[in-house]
Amino acid sequence: MSHRHSHDHDDQACGCRHEQPLTRREALKTMGAGFGMMAFASMVGASVAEASSGILSAAGTLLPKTDFAPRAKNVIFLFMNGGVSQVDTFDPKPELDKYHGQPIPTGTIKTERRTGSLMKSPFSFKRYGQAGTPISELWPHVGSVADDICVVNSMYTDIPNHEPSLLMMNTGHIQVGRPSLGSWLTYGLGTENENLPGFVVLCPDQPTVVGPPLWSNAFLPAIHQGTFISDKVPRREKDFDPHELIPNIHSESVALDDQRREVDLVERLNRLHMQQLEEQDPQIEGAIQAMETAYRMQTEAPDVFDIRKESVATQKLYGPGSTARGCLTAVRLIEQGVRIVQVYYAKGDPWDHHADIFEHRKNAHDSDQAFAAVIKDLKSRGLFEDTLVVCGTEFGRTPVLETGGGGAGGRVVNGRDHNPFGFSVWLAGGGIKGGMTYGRTDDFGFKAIENPVHVHDLHATILYLMGIDHEKLTYNYSGRDFRLTDVAGKVIHDIIA
Secondary structure, three states, X not given: OOOEEXXXXXXXXXXXXXXXXXXXXXXXXXXXXXXXXXXXXXXXXXXXXXXHOOOXXXXXXXXXXXXXXXXXXXXXXXXXXXXXXXXXXXXXXHHHHHOOOOOOOOOOOOOOOEEEEEOOOOOOEEEEOOOOEEEEOOOHHHHOOHHHEEEEEEEEOOOXXXXXXXXXXXXXXXXXXXXXXXXXXXXXXXXXXXXXXXXXXXXOOOOOOOOHHHHOOOOOOXXXXXXXXXXXXXXXXXXXXXXXXXXXXXXXXXXXXXXXXXXXXXXXXXXHHHHHOOOOOHHHHHHHHHHHHHHHHHHHHHHHOOHHHOOHHHHHHHOOOHHHHHHHHHHHHHXXXXXXXXEEOOOOOOOOOOOEHHHHHHXXXXXXXXXXXXXXXXXXXXXXXXXXXEEEOOOEEOOEEEEEOHHHOOOOOEOOOEEOOOEEXXXXXXXXXXXXXXXXXXXXXXXXXXXXXXXXXXXXXXXHXXXXXXXXXXXXXXXXXXXXXXXXXXXXXXXXX
């Protein structure tokens, strides 16, 4: 992976020298990680060799520059926003049954809200697959593919609040302003389909109060911004129109040929303007690429988002609801070469069950069949080995009863508080060992104590499976080199096949 510089800062901070003015060809080669030459080559019909010197494929898309042989080519990230309870899903704790209703023997634990005695899980667990992976009754369909997944029970993060933890899981930092995982992946690897965005985010509505910063490109070139699309299910299936999923995707008043001429004209004007600039302008480059992608999406996007084209059997495999629609759409997008797709459960923090952990039952019911269907469908399409599936949340929940504050309203209920010290995620496909459990929390499921995995470690492993050394994927901005894993992160080699 070659080191890349941003050019929206001064030369002294960057360390770059511009003693000789760049030619137009040189500018387009270096601007926006080579995307300028890609658009220009498409516009004037230049050959691949002249346009890219190895940067572009014959289809005009950015070729991956990996550090080593990748195990996966694409990522589907199934995100259960709100904080899923590990001890009620993938991390059973017999000691909770033994000490139910009693104070935790290890002494008072640090929690965000007032908590009381230990509370056993109201859900039973069963062992699935040849490895006997323990999975809660909430996830029977996921249990049916247990031999394909690796459950990591020793995840931990930094802060027990939704916003910073969501940002950490999505961008590797607790504050707004860093590029998202999807943006880093498309920056490092490009896209395999020039007619669709490389990074797509699906949710019925914008998830949580954080919203767009979760899929932002931040200081990376604008072409790497995630494209948010609603996967909301219409009240009546016959009302579904794929052209309405993406606002203004199709113009009723201007024909495609006329649009092509308009886009070409604006591109030429922008190129002429950039020739007059002493420095490259990533905002103009981003605008050019946005127009190109938007124009090309008109022909392919409505088709790939129309899940009615799937067989009845495939639609039944996923089941009903927005999560099912999002999961099926994600597989269709991956099949068409989109690099990464994230599927959020719903807006807000829907898994945030302070008041009653029994509410996990509905959310899991909405997700279980669809999550398992992703694995089964990827296999049937021959995509499982090349697609890394990650299913996670921003933090876990406490093994003790929440006794007041916020949603609990001061009453003793069956809810659990936020817990950043230990929680579960699972991975499948794309080089992951199936049928295994990695790491362990303490006897009560509160804190990771064996093979702890920080979010930075998870990100480093995702990049590794995609053929990227997380320490080399950097971007120079405001005088320093930034990366997804900041100054930490280690690859979890034990879970890699």
